[in-house]
Amino acid sequence: MKVIFYNHRPKKVPEPWIQQVSFDELLRQSDVLSLHVIQTPETIDLINNDTIAEMKNGVIILNTARGKLVNEADIRNALNEGKIYAYATDVVKGEPIASDSPLLQAKNCYITPHIAWAPYETRDRLLHMTVDNIKAYLSGDLKNVIN
The missing domain is CATH 3.40.50.720 (NAD(P)-binding Rossmann-like Domain)
Structure with missing residues (x-):
């Protein structure tokens, strides 16, 4: 299988079978x-x-x-x-x-x-992350702090 993608900025391609192309090329080849x-x-x-x-x-x-x-x-x-x-x-x-x-x-x-976005596994992970973040906050261990 060939996978192509477009991004307005150059991206590092993680696999040799993935290729970044222009938007026009993406439209023509997909x-x-x-x-x-x-x-x-x-x-x-x-x-x-x-x-x-x-x-x-x-x-x-x-x-x-x-x-x-x-x-x-x-x-x-x-x-x-x-x-x-x-x-x-x-x-x-x-x-x-x-x-x-x-x-x-x-x-x-x-x-x-x-x-x-909402298969069971995603919602289950979201619930567990929420509980873990609340526990961490209550114990003074802040996680994923942005500011």
Whole structure:
């Protein structure tokens, strides 16, 4: 398997089978595109008609980052035309999802509640970390202090 990624800053690549590429190269080469991007004015509608046109036919897009990263109408159109094979997301532009959302009129669009972060193991670890931090605080042993 080949794994490629884009970051606006050069990153140290931990494995030889992982390669950093330009954003345009990422769009052109990806069979599966997974979004892990913060929302800024520059990243709103990052995935739109123009970027979709650069992608391979039949691409699969996953978005567990932010709903505003994609233009939902453009995603719907590309899904219904077959340019995008599938779109899976647990984030939408407006949460909860509006009844007139373009995504609800799209083929192969899979929408789940915003729970990608919350498998049982993650919640269990979060609970244990919370208890450990409270115990440490009460004993005067501060952990993970920022200021």
